[in-house]
Amino acid sequence: MSFKDLREFLTLLEERGELLKTKKPVDLKFEISSYIRKTSDQQGPALLFEKVNNSAIPVLGGVFATRERAFLALETSPQDYVNKFQNALDRLLPPKLVSSAPCKDVVLTGKEVDLGRLPIPIFSEKDPAPFITLGLCISRDPKSGGKNTSIYRLQVKGRNRLGIMAQQLVRQLIEAESIGQGLPIAIAIGTDPVIPLATQWMAPYGTDELALAGALRGEPVEVVKAETVDLEVPATAEIIIEGTVLPNVRDEEGPFGEVSGYYTPSNPKPIIEVSAITHRKNPIYQAALTGMPTTENHILKQLPLEASFYWELKKEFPGVTAVHFPAAGTVGMTCVIAMKQAYECEARNVIAAMIGTRRNKITIVVDDDVDIFDMEKVWWAIATRTQADEDIIIFPRVVATAMDPSVRKLRVGSSLGIDATKPFGQSFPEIVKVPGADSVSLDDLKND
Ligand SMILES: Cc1cc2nc3c(=O)[nH]c(=O)nc-3n(C[C@H](O)[C@H](O)[C@H](O)COP(=O)(O)O)c2cc1C
Ligand SMILES: [Mn+2]
Known part of the structure; x- marks a missing residue:
């Protein structure tokens, strides 16, 4: 049975002792990221910060900090996840359009748009600003119509401006610029946990990652029309940011503490002008730490990449x-x-x-x-x-x-x-084994 939304997944994590809810007040600058760092290093629980200084919105982090939680999200196991991805690819399930959705409980447009209302953390020492690190960026090729959903970091650059560092989306932007247009974009934060994992598939240009998410869930992702751009967004997302990537505008973005464990320097990148923010009642903001391995950035990339390469190599x-x-x-x-x-x-x-x-x-x-x-x-x-x-x-x-x-x-x-590998076809010393070691448990020794 698939998760309807992030909240259902959090309920499961809580039941399994995999979610730590805290009322300790925390700062957006470095404090949230410190705790996500700590739980990542200790293979600890996901963290829900219910009291964030200067914000009415709680912050969730570290959801994907362990492989086990990623397997829980995919409702699969270490033995079966490669098969799960392959089976899903064989039967992509396009999203299903619905007419009303929780992500529209609150709609803010025009002067009401203010990214400062969202509790977006500052993660690493040299990061110059808050970054949205788990925003699922939805866009469409202006010529072919092919959709894309991917995680690209977004640097807050003002009330309604974000810098974006993106791969396939930049190809779409160049297409849009060639016909004198900007690129409409919608950013979903806090979705059913399968979607961020699906975005990490090495999907060929033009593949809709939401269709892969649907196949992985076994049920289509429900989407609803965005308010100010012609795109569809996950209906049960906690928060949606809508806007346009401006044509022919580039502005310094970064530095940023990256997945390599090092800072990448700043350089000019595209800019988004935000036209709407919509959210659920009592939304949860989902953050993800990037930086020195292991972080949830690594885990999110790892499972789809392993499955992709497994099947590619297996052919030959x-x-x-x-x-x-x-x-x-x-x-x-x-x-x-x-x-x-x-x-x-x-x-x-x-x-x-x-x-x-x-x-x-x-x-x-x-x-x-x-x-x-x-x-x-x-x-x-x-x-x-x-x-x-x-x-x-x-x-x-x-x-x-x-x-x-x-x-x-x-x-x-x-x-x-x-x-x-051992020398092929030649004898090689035998591996030492202790008979029975695989089947005993130290619990057998407890006297009670
Ligand atoms: C937490 C997280 C943050 C990421 N940030 C970025 C980013 O800022 N820019 C980027 O190009 N890729 C980023 N990635 C990697 C892309 O999401 C990933 O390579 C994806 O498959 C690319 O999709 P695309 O081929 O549709 O562009 C990030 C991944 C994760 C899990
Ligand atoms: Mn893609």
Whole structure:
């Protein structure tokens, strides 16, 4: 059964002890982000700050700070999430239009529009302003009509102005600018938790991520017409911001503490002029921390990316059994792959395929007996199954991810492959095992 809205998901988290509600007054500047940082580092609960200084609206953070909560959101398990994504892709479910919606309980337009009413935190030391970090940005290609929904950070630049740092949306904006127009945009904050996860799919340009969300939920996402732009927005979202990305306007955005764990410098980016804010009665503002791994930014990216690469690799290399983008690799700079090689050197072909994708910098391939979600075990495999002279591949001068601060020349880097599989077809020492260790629990020893 799918979650109707964020609130239903919070109820589940609370029942499971995965939500900490607090009445301690907190500041928007650094204090909320400090606590999200803490719970992220401790794999702690999601946090609902009910009393935020200078705001009537509570702030939620850290919802996706653990993989377990992302699995709960997707109603899936570590064993099944890759299948869940693949099945959903096979039967995309477009959103369903409804005529009235809770996200319209309160409608603010014109002079009433003021981003200062929303409790938008300042996260990291060098961030110059508050940033909306979990805003689902909905827009449409002005020529093809193809829709896009994605998470792009938004820097508050005034009562009704936001800077935006965006990928596919910028392609749409360039299309709009070519016909002398701006790009209408709607930003949904605080939705059913499947939607933010669906936006992280590496969807081809023109794919509607809300249709993937529908398929993942097993029920279409209900949408309602926005007030001031010709777009449809998730009906049960807590808050909607509507506006237009202005044509041919760019203004400094950033610096910002990024998913790489470093600040990215400021540079000119598009600007949104906000035309309406609508929200539910007693809305909840949802924030997400980005920065040094692990944060919810990493977790949100991780599951869809792992599922995408799993199925891509599987087409060519059926022996692949698991794919992991560890948070320590910023989710996009290190990929660990488990496989059963069918041929000698096949792991090297997998490394070559990964170098070809531009989405990754370091590829580690291990045998299928290694738990790749435990980096201790991955390091053990590298230590005991790799010889540097034969098993390391360095591929010079390829496109680097934009987030890599170690490149000597912007966007040009090198790629590293580590083949940590056992020598193919040869005998290798047996792994030490303690019979029964997998089936006992320390609880068995408690005397009561
Ligand atoms: C919390 C969070 C914040 C993100 N912020 C940005 C951002 O500011 N700019 C950006 O281009 N991508 C950002 N991303 C990554 C994109 O949402 C992601 O790559 C998405 O799949 C891109 O969708 P698109 O291909 O439709 O542009 C963020 C992801 C998360 C989870
Ligand atoms: Mn997209």
